[in-house]
Amino acid sequence: MDNRLDVSKYIIFAENLVKRFGNLEAVRGVSFTVSPGECFGLLGPNGAGKTSIVKMVYGFSPITSGDLSVFGESISQHARQVKARIGVVPQEDNLDPELTVVENLLVYAGYFRLKKEIARERAREVLEFMELTEKADTAVNNLSGGMKRRLTLGRALINQPDLLILDEPSTGLDPYARHMVWQRLRKLKEAGTTMLLTTHYLEEASQLCDRLVILHQGKILEEGTPEGLINSHVGKEVLELGVGPEDRSTILAEAADLIKDNQILGDNLLLFTNMGEELAASVARLTATRGIEVNYRRLRPSNLEDVFLKLTGETLHSVPGDD
Amino acid sequence: MPKITAILQGVTTWPDISWPLVVRVFLRNLRVFLKNWKANLMFNFVEPILYLWAMGFGLGIYVTEIHGLSYINFLAPGLIASSAMFSTSYEMTYDSFTRMNYQKTFHAMVATPVSMDDVVMGEILFGTFKGMLYGLVFLVVTFAFGLVESPMALLVPVPLALLALTFCILSMIWTSVAPNYDSFGYFFTLIVSPMFLFSGIFFPLENLPMGVRYLAWATPLYHAVEVIRPLVLGTLTWTGLVHLALLLIFVALTIRIPLAMVKNRLIQ
Numbered sequence: 001m002d003n004r005l006d007v008s009k010y011i012i013f014a015e016n017l018v019k020r021f022g023n024l025e026a027v028r029g030v031s032f033t034v035s036p037g038e039c040f041g042l043l044g045p046n047g048a049g050k051t052s053i054v055k056m057v058y059g060f061s062p063i064t065s066g067d068l069s070v071f072g073e074s075i076s077q078h079a080r081q082v083k084a085r086i087g088v089v090p091q092e093d094n095l096d097p098e099l100t101v102v103e104n105l106l107v108y109a110g111y112f113r114l115k116k117e118i119a120r121e122r123a124r125e126v127l128e129f130m131e132l133t134e135k136a137d138t139a140v141n142n143l144s145g146g147m148k149r150r151l152t153l154g155r156a157l158i159n160q161p162d163l164l165i166l167d168e169p170s171t172g173l174d175p176y177a178r179h180m181v182w183q184r185l186r187k188l189k190e191a192g193t194t195m196l197l198t199t200h201y202l203e204e205a206s207q208l209c210d211r212l213v214i215l216h217q218g219k220i221l222e223e224g225t226p227e228g229l230i231n232s233h234v235g236k237e238v239l240e241l242g243v244g245p246e247d248r249s250t251i252l253a254e255a256a257d258l259i260k261d262n263q264i265l266g267d268n269l270l271l272f273t274n275m276g277e278e279l280a281a282s283v284a285r286l287t288a289t290r291g292i293e294v295n296y297r298r299l300r301p302s303n304l305e306d307v308f309l310k311l312t313g314e315t316l317h318s319v320p321g322d323d
Numbered sequence: 324m325p326k327i328t329a330i331l332q333g334v335t336t337w338p339d340i341s342w343p344l345v346v347r348v349f350l351r352n353l354r355v356f357l358k359n360w361k362a363n364l365m366f367n368f369v370e371p372i373l374y375l376w377a378m379g380f381g382l383g384i385y386v387t388e389i390h391g392l393s394y395i396n397f398l399a400p401g402l403i404a405s406s407a408m409f410s411t412s413y414e415m416t417y418d419s420f421t422r423m424n425y426q427k428t429f430h431a432m433v434a435t436p437v438s439m440d441d442v443v444m445g446e447i448l449f450g451t452f453k454g455m456l457y458g459l460v461f462l463v464v465t466f467a468f469g470l471v472e473s474p475m476a477l478l479v480p481v482p483l484a485l486l487a488l489t490f491c492i493l494s495m496i497w498t499s500v501a502p503n504y505d506s507f508g509y510f511f512t513l514i515v516s517p518m519f520l521f522s523g524i525f526f527p528l529e530n531l532p533m534g535v536r537y538l539a540w541a542t543p544l545y546h547a548v549e550v551i552r553p554l555v556l557g558t559l560t561w562t563g564l565v566h567l568a569l570l571l572i573f574v575a576l577t578i579r580i581p582l583a584m585v586k587n588r589l590i591q
Binding site for chain 1: 347
C-alpha cells in the first residue's frame with residue numbers, strides 16, 4: 001500500500017484513533033483528515049472527546065491505539081520537530097501572569113529557539129495583529145479576559161505555525177471579545193493558515209469551519225460542511241411549536257410531506273423543513289380547524305444546533321414514534 | 324503496587340532532554356524571579372539572620388564553647404546550609420506546584436518543542452540556583468559578621484549545589500504526588516524541619532542517642548553541614564570528600580525519579 005504518500009498529503013491524518021484513561025474510553029475510534037489551508041472543526045458538547053483528540057494531535061498525550069500523523073510524521077517519534085510547526089491555543093489561558101505582554105511572547109519564542117532579533121520582530125507583528133501594542137508592557141495579571149485570550153492566540157502565532165490548534169478559543173468571553181477573536185481567526189484563515197478548532201459554540205463552528213465533524217461520546221456522528229450538514233439533516237428552517245403531546249402525532253401525520261424531520265425539545269415540537277412558509281401556513285390551518293391549542297410558534301432559519309440536537313437527541317433519549 | 328509502578332513508569336529509561344531548552348525553562352523562572360527579587364530575597368534571608376542573632380548572641384552567652392568554638396562560630400556555617408535547604412524546598416514545592424497546576428505553565432511549555440523532561444530539569448536547575456543564591460547570600464552575611472575564618476569558604480558553592488540539588492529532587496518528588504497545597508505542611512513538618520533541628524546545625528550529633536544519630540547520618544543536610552562548616556572555619560579534612568561523595572551519589576541515583584513522576588502525573 002502507498003499509505004505513506006496518502007498520509008503526507010494531509011496536515012493531519014487520523015485513523016481509528018482511540019484514547020483510553022483507565023476504564024474510560026474518551027475517544028472511540030475517530031478518523032478524519034485535515035488538508036492544507038483548511039479550517040477543520042471538532043464540534044460537540046463537553047466530554048465528547050474533543051480536547052482528548054487535540055491533545056493527541058499536538059503530542060501532549062500519547063494515543064492508545066490507531067494511526068495519527070501530523071505533517072506526515074508520527075508525533076510520538078518526531079515530537080520536537082512536529083511541535084515546532086504547531087501553534088496551540090489551549091482551553092485555559094496558561095500565560096505567565098507575572099510577566100508583561102511582550103515578555104510572554106519573547107519567553108515563548110525562546111522555547112522555539114528563535115533568535116532574539118527575530119523574536120522581537122515577530123512579537124511586534126503579533127502585538128499589532130492582535131491589537132495589543134498599547135498593552136505591550138502591561139503585566140498579564142492586569143489584562144482583561146478578552147485581552148488574555150488574544151495574547152494566548154498571539155503567542156501561538158510566534159513560530160508562524162503551519163498548523164494552528166484552537167481548543168475552545170472563545171469559551172468564557174463576552175460577545176465583543178468573542179467577535180474580536182473570530183475576526184483574527186478569519187484573517188488567519190484568509191492568509192491560508194490550517195486550523196484545527198474545537199468548540200461547543202455552534203455559531204463559532206459555522207462561522208469559521210470549512211468542514212467539521214460532530215462528536216458525541218468519543219465518536220464521530222457526522223462529517224461535512226456546516227451548510228451541508230444543516231441541509232441534509234434538518235433542512236433550511238425550523239418551525240417551533242408549543243403543542244401538547246397528544247396533538248403532536250396529528251400534526252406530524254397531516255403535514256408529513258412538508259416535514260423533513262422532527263424533534264422534541266422540552267415542551268416544544270421542532271419541525272425541520274425546506275418549506276417553512278408553506279409548513280407554517282398549513283400547520284396554522286390545521287390547528288385552527290382541529291382546535292389544537294398552540295402556546296408558542298416560531299419559524300426561524302435552522303442552524304448547527306438543530307443538527308446536533310437531531311443527531312444526539314436520538315441517541316440520548318429516542319422518542320417513540322419518531323422516524 | 325500497580326499504583327507505584329504507574330507513578331514510576333519510565334524511570335529506568337533515558338530522559339528526553341535538550342539542554343538548550345532546559346536553559347530556556349530556567350531563564351523563564353529567573354525572569355519571573357527578577358520581577359521582585361528584592362522582596363523575595365529579603366524574606367528568605369531575614370529568618371536565618373534572626374536565628375543567628377537569637378541563638379548565636381542570645382543562647383550563645385550560656386554556651387561557652389563547642390569543639391573549641393564560640394557558639395556563633397559553630398552555628399553560622401550550619402545556617403548557610405539550612406538557608407539553602409529552605410529556599411530550594413519552598414521553591415520546588417509551593418512555587419512549582421503553582422506553575423504545574425494553577426498557572427499551567429508546564430502545559431504551555433510542552434506545547435512547544437520543549438519536552439516534559441526539559442521542563443522538570445529546568446525547574447530543578449532553577450531550584451538549585453535559588454538554593455545556592457540564598458546560601459551564598461548568607462555566606463556573605465557570615466563574612467560580614469566576621470565569622471569566616473578561611474579562604475576555603477570560596478568553595479562553599481560546591482556542597483551548596485549538591486545540597487540544593489538533593490532538596491530539589493526530594494521536593495519535586497513530593498510535589499509530583501501532592502494533591503493540594505496543604506500536603507506540603509507534612510513535607511515541611513515531617514522532613515524538612517526535623518532535618519533542620521537534627522543535622523548538626525545547632526549542636527554536634529554526638530550529643531544525640533545512638534539511634535537518632537544514625538538517622539541524622541541518613542539526611543543530606545547533615546552531610547552538607549559537615550562540609551560547609553570546615554570550609555568556613557578552615558578545618559577541612561579528607562572526610563569532607565566522603566560527605567560530598569555521598570551527596571553526589573544520592574543525586575546521581577535519584578535525579579531521574581522526579582522527571583518520571585511529574586511526567587506521569589501530568590501526561591495521561
